[in-house]
Amino acid sequence: MTAPTPEHSPTSLTAAEAAAVRDAVAEAVLGSPTGLRADLESDPDAYLRLVGASRTAAEETSRLLRDSINGARAAGHSWDALGRVLGVSRQAAQQRFSSASQTGSAGPAAAAHDGEPGHPRRKVLSPVTAFDEMAILAIEGRRGWHVVDYGTLYHVLEASDRQWEHRRLLWTPGNAARRHLEAEGWRLVGETTFPWGYYTRALDSAAEPA
Incomplete structure (x- = not known):
């Protein structure tokens, strides 16, 4: 017996979910x-004022x-998969949004260096995904490395002689x-990006050998 075809893709919203999102945006504007x-x-x-509120909503969305x-890119999804969700071709999705996928200030290629005079050593972890990055950062933190920048599928780490903790917080x-995290000694890395913000905190313990 043939299994019933689902009414919508598991990666798309139901009609009710889409309506709820639209209602929430309209409610926020009004x-x-x-x-x-x-x-x-x-x-x-x-x-x-309504125009101003709507403009703010449009910029934020x-x-x-x-x-x-x-x-989604950090979670390992392809441009083809993103194009299907967006209702456009893979090429169109990549052309429109590929520049947005490099969140870091300079990108990974320009970030790593071996510790020039007056500058600590830096390295790039890549590729990392949303599902393995925190476990990898925990190991690197014990070895004295901490995140100073990040983008899609990579983190830029800087060396020190202390151990570090890493944490990410859902928006x-x-x-x-x-403010609660900062009161506990955590420091936000760059600016919060949706859906995650990344935080680091230095410990008193000496870094472990690699």
Whole structure:
């Protein structure tokens, strides 16, 4: 007997899930600016505030899409798979978003050096994925290496004589979680990218030999 064909791909949203996302965005646009809903009844300037809120939402959703693509690439997904989710060809997806997949400031090729005068040693871990990076960073941290930059499928590490801890935090609204980690000695690496932010913390223990 032939198994029933699923109504949607397991990588796509259901109609209800897609509607919920759209509703959440619309609610954020209308509900976040103070008094906007009520002001739309009588204040012409409220419509300019609505445009401003919608622009902010559009900019943020565009950033989230690019960061989500970075995350999917870091999880090992191909441009072909991403194109299917985006509803475009592999080539179109890669041409539009490949520049976004290099999150790091200079990229991995320019990041590694052997410790020029006045500069600590650096190396690049690549390829690493969202599923193995933390275990690898735990090992490298004990050997005195810590993340100073990262991008899709790579981390740039810098050497020191101390052990380091690494942690990644799933995006949460507001800065409460970040402030809590910083109060415990954790330092954010670069800027938080969706869906992960990466943190490092130096320990008092001497680095283990490689």
